[in-house]
Amino acid sequence: AxxxxxxxxxxxxxxxxxxxxxxxxxxxxxxxxxxxxxxxxxxxxxxxxxxxxxxxxxxxxxxxxxxxxxxxxxxxxxxxxxxxxxxxxxxxxxxxxxxxxxxxxxxxxxxxxxxxxxxxxxxxxxxxxxxxxxxxxxxxxxxxxxxxxxxxxxxxxxxxxxxxxxxxxxxxxxxxxxxxxxxxxxxxxxxxxxxxxxxxxxxxxxxMAFGVGSGQCGSGVLQLVNSDTGAPQITGRYLSQSQGRDALEGDAAALYLTKDPRGESLEELAPEAFAELTEHAALMRRKLREEMQVEFVIEDGRLHILDGVRVARSSRAAVRISVALADDKIITREEALMRVQPRTLTELLHRQVDPRTKRDVIGRGIAASPGAATGKIVFTATEAQASAARGEACILIRRETSPEDIRGMHAAAAVLTERGGITSHAAVIGRGIGLPCVVGASNMRFNLRKGQITASDGRTFSTGDEITVDGSNGQVLAGAAQMREAALDDTFNRLMTWAEEVADIKIRANADTPADAQTARNFNAHGIGLCRTEHMFFDPGRLTVMREMIFAETGEDRRAVLERLLPMQRDDFTQLFRIMQGQPVCIRLFDPPLHEFLPGDKAGQRELAEALNLPLSDVIRRVEGLSEYNPMLGMRGVRLGVTVPEIYEMQARAIFEATIAASRDGEPVVPEVMIPLVSARREVELIKTSVDAIAAAVRNETGVQFTYRLGVMVETPRAALRAGEIAPHCSFLSFGTNDLTQMTYGLSRDDAGRFMSNYVQQGVFPEDPFHVLDTDGVGELLQLGAERGRKARPGITLSICGEHGGNPESIAFCRAVGFDYVSCSPFRVPVARLAAAQLAI
Ligand code: PEP
Ligand code: MG
CATH class of the missing domain: 3.30.1490.20 (ATP-grasp fold, A domain)
Structure with missing residues (x-):
């Protein structure tokens, strides 16, 4: 033996x-x-x-x-x-x-x-x-x-x-x-x-059990769930007089398993074997603690079980199967949580190209925002809006997007850009609003003037042609693809509730608009971790006022124009506070360089000159005056706040007045005000003094008391290194790892896409550091900053709000360093939450 x-x-x-x-x-x-x-x-x-x-x-x-x-x-x-x-x-x-x-x-x-x-x-x-x-x-x-x-x-x-x-x-x-x-x-x-x-x-x-011979003989497979949906359903195949995988190959002769009006079924031909088979399958599910596909043979009516394999499953089926096993007390809730890959949740959150569809791939880029959409090609934001007005889905194609394209992006079904990386404008906005987006599609040729894109195989697509953008894997497809809808159903919600119960790091959302905030709220985010206020100025109505403000000659004039922006900002914030119902809302003061709000081309400049009633030469001079060699390292963030204080003053006032308005009819609000791009303690002192003064003024004028929390965005290496002297002046530090990665590597987040895949292929970087946190380098700065900040101010709130906040590996690092929360795009909240739960189990 x-x-x-x-x-x-x-x-x-x-x-x-x-x-x-x-x-x-x-x-x-x-x-x-x-x-x-x-x-x-x-x-x-x-x-x-x-x-x-x-x-x-x-x-x-x-x-x-x-x-x-x-x-x-x-x-x-x-x-x-x-x-x-x-x-x-x-x-x-x-x-x-x-x-x-x-x-x-x-x-x-x-x-x-x-x-x-x-x-x-x-x-x-x-x-x-x-x-x-x-x-x-x-x-x-x-x-x-x-x-x-x-x-x-x-x-x-x-x-x-x-x-x-x-x-x-x-x-x-x-x-x-x-x-x-x-x-x-x-x-x-x-x-x-x-x-x-x-x-x-x-x-x-x-x-061998033969599966051929006299009496009812055959072979097949059976499972108790639908692999595609995860719903309970006996499915499989059976073929009389067959062996091995015969029943799975070619479908002409296969029988139905359960009674079916369309033809003969195993259930009718061999009722006893069938009953035994389903019983065995149920026993396997219970005892093997998994949905199993049973491989079986029937020999003259007698059943043999040859094998059991884990049922193949789609992402949505994976969720449903795990939740059902936990509901039936076959596995624990923790096990159910561990069995779902956080990344696969993105497939449930967005429409997807049906996995069974044949793909006609015409281009590839970086998968910048998940989900897929089909539409007719347009090349400008205006065309996108016109298209939306006609009720026609469109794909907005740009070399790269800028603030001026925001409205067009909202109107489009998906966005495709020639340039850019995972933290480029199109990518960040796309993820924020749940818009499928592929950026840096460098293997296609873009001829925007002609209104054409050309695939690597020479096929050309023009305005009005239909294409599909798959932001989940970075592909661009010709024509319309079969789609599968998002699946935010009850099982998904239950899994999320269980995740929430075990996760020990909080998840906030980056949300700029009421719509974003509502999405965040729907996913039960623990607040807003980053509201990029400048995104509120992209609305065309506001953009003109914004430009007027930029053209103001004196502080006095600037204040006057800002007066007009104040009520708009106050409204924005009031809405955010109301939607978040007392959850913390962290508002970042104005960050980008001002030139981003000015038109780059002649036509736009001429239009602006007309709108502001200025000579074109003045407009051109102003645009040139504001242009910088390295705008990302120039006059932006707190540097603007210190040198053009009126903008921050207006924003602080809008925040505090909104605080009072929202608290009056809802949960009390304690706003968080965050200063971007800090690199020196003195910057914080100056802004704090100014914001404190505005708070005092608003309290005086209204007679209403409120408090607020001031925080600093750590996104320059110096801020991380000097966290010890910055921390005493603020209640929280939030690591902006997009800029921090950019500055630590000296690597432009807008240009790195061009060679990133080459770099990763050659093993220079293990992964795109804008996508997965570089725990060695940038991570060391995070660790130093956290330690020094916490030492100088015990109990200070620590968090991350760069794009890494939604990445499971990066969340593991943040949790290990002891951060209080991570903040990510609203649609990544479920992914982050599941990742956090798995870390805690
Ligand atoms: C960051 O730099 O990490 C950040 C969150 O800010 P932004 O992406 O707006 O520069
Ligand atoms: Mg930043």
């Missing part, structure tokens, strides 16, 4: 079998045996044994064969540690020979018996003797004729008689499977799926 030999183990309830030594299939079969299911007799070969087989050192195949009845036919199937890593195909009917054929012809019928033999000869020829599968293309005729032709072809090619001895056959099959596993292409294929270089292969030798 082989029971005590660790190389080859008869699978019993107690045999020592583990995934790591025998592979997942062997382990699963043992579980089925333990459940007393009708599993044919099985022997498992360990990784070690199979490894030695590959080196032609045969373990004792006699001992394996001895475990089976003398006349039993056998099959061999692969058993790798992870089923995804693949393995050689199964070989069935080992042990058949001329003598067995005679006996089987009596019991099964000639045709069926010959079919079994033919299948074995052909698969032996291809897998063991390595003959060309084409040589059997001409085999035809009835069972006996096909067998004779197959045997003849084999003997002609190999110049040997077909082996008749069962042990010889089995040894050869085992060795060929071991060798196939070690072949270069198999190795590369599984390494691409994440298998280690030395991943082992186990093999499972099982007594």
């Amino acid at each position: 082989v029971q005590n030999n660790s190389d080859t183990t008869l699978v019993t309830a107690t045999a020592p079998i583990a995934n790591e030594s025998h592979g997942g299939r062997a382990k699963c079969l043992q579980r089925l045996v333990r459940l007393d299911l009708p599993v044919p007799r099985t022997v498992a070969l360990s990784f070690d044994a199979v490894h030695r087989l590959g080196d032609a050192q045969l373990p004792n195949v006699d001992a394996v064969v001895a475990e089976f009845p003398e006349d039993a036919m056998l099959c061999v199937r692969p058993s790798s540690e992870d089923p995804d890593w693949g393995g050689p195909g199964a070989v069935l009917n080992i042990g058949i020979n001329d003598a067995r054929l005679k006996e089987l012809s009596k019991s099964l019928g000639e045709e069926a018996a010959a079919g079994l033999y033919t299948r074995f000869v052909q698969s032996y020829a291809v897998n063991v003797a390595r003959l060309d599968p084409d040589m059997f293309d001409d085999v035809n005729g009835d069972g006996r004729a096909a067998l004779a032709q197959s045997l003849q072809a084999y003997e002609q090619e190999t110049e040997e008689a077909f082996p008749q001895d069962r042990t010889t056959q089995l040894s050869a099959v085992l060795r060929s499977m071991a060798r196939a596993w070690n072949g270069t292409s198999a190795r590369l294929l599984r390494q691409a799926k994440g298998a280690p270089a030395d991943a082992g292969l186990g093999l499972v030798v099982q007594e």
Whole structure:
């Protein structure tokens, strides 16, 4: 007996079998045996044994064969540690020979018996003797004729008689499977799926259950859920008089499993076997604590369970299956949370290209904002708005987007840009408003003047042509693709509630508009972690006032124009506070360089001159005067706040007046005011003095008391290093890792997209540092800043609000450093929350 030999183990309830030594299939079969299911007799070969087989050192195949009845036919199937890593195909009917054929012809019928033999000869020829599968293309005729032709072809090619001895056959099959596993292409294929270089292969030798013969015979698979939706539903396939994967290949002859008006079903043909089968499937679900697909054979009405594999599933099915298993108390809620990949949630949050659709890819870029949409091509924001007004979906294509495009982006179904990276304007806005977006599509040619884009294969698409943008994987497709709607259903919400209960780091959202805030609120964000106030000025009505403000000659004039912006900002903030119902709202004071609000082209400048009633030359002079060599390192953020104080004064007043308005009829509001791009303590002191004065003035004027929290955005390396002297002046530090990454690497966030993939390919960066936080470099600054800030001001609130806030790996780092919250785009809140929950479990 082989029971005590660790190389080859008869699978019993107690045999020592583990995934790591025998592979997942062997382990699963043992579980089925333990459940007393009708599993044919099985022997498992360990990784070690199979490894030695590959080196032609045969373990004792006699001992394996001895475990089976003398006349039993056998099959061999692969058993790798992870089923995804693949393995050689199964070989069935080992042990058949001329003598067995005679006996089987009596019991099964000639045709069926010959079919079994033919299948074995052909698969032996291809897998063991390595003959060309084409040589059997001409085999035809009835069972006996096909067998004779197959045997003849084999003997002609190999110049040997077909082996008749069962042990010889089995040894050869085992060795060929071991060798196939070690072949270069198999190795590369599984390494691409994440298998280690030395991943082992186990093999499972099982007594055949034929699936052919008299009475109801056949093979198939059955599962209790729909793989696509995760809803309970008996699905699968069954084919009478079949073996192996026959039922899964070609669909003409397959039967329905359950009663169906369209045709015959297994349930009717073999009611007892069917009932037993569904019972076994339910037992497997309960005991294996997973939705399983059952592989089965029916032999003259009798059921055999050959195997069970984890049901393949879409992202939405994964959520539904996990939640249902937890609801049925089969797994814990924590386990349910651990079983869903945070990233796959994005697929539920947005419309997707149906995974079953064939894709006609015409371009590729960076997947900047998930979800997919189809529409007609437009090249300007104005056309996008016109298109939306006609009720026509459109795709806005730009070289890159700027604040002027915001309205067009809102009107478009998706955005495609030639330039830009993961933190470019289009990407940030796209994620913020849940708009599918592909940026940096550098393998397409963009001719904006002609209104054309050209694919790498030369196809040209013009204004009005229909394309699809898939922001989930960065592809651009020709025409309209079949779509699948978002699935924010009850199961999703329940999973999120469970995540919320265990997560120990808070999740806020970056939200600039009431619509964003509402999305954040719907996802139960713990507040707004970053409101980029400048996005509020992109509205055309406001943009003109903004430009007037920029053109003001004196502080006095500027204040006068800002007076007109004040009520608009106050309204914005009041709405945000109301929507967030007392949750913290962190408002960042104005950040971008002013030139971003001025038109770059002549036509725009002429229009502006007209609007402001100024000579064109004045406008041009002003635009030139504000232009900078390195605008991201120039007059922006707190530097503007210090040198043009009127803007921050207006914003502070708007925030405080909104605080009073929102608190009057809702939850009390304690606004958070955040200063961007700080690099020196003195900057904070100056702004604090000014904001404090505005607060005092508003209290005086209104007679209403309120408090506020002042914070600093740490997004320059110096601010991180000097956090110790900055912290005493503020209540919170929020790390803006977009700029901090840009400045730590000296790498432009708007231009890095051009060479990022090259850099990642060559292994210079392990990943795009704008996407996944560079924990070594930027992370060290975060750690230093957090430590120094906390030491100077114990209890200071720490957080991150760069794009990394929604990235699971980066969240792990922030949690480890002891941050209080992460803030990310509203649509990433669920992903961040699940990631946070998994870290806490
Ligand atoms: C940052 O720099 O990380 C940040 C959040 O601000 P912005 O992206 O607006 O520069
Ligand atoms: Mg920034």
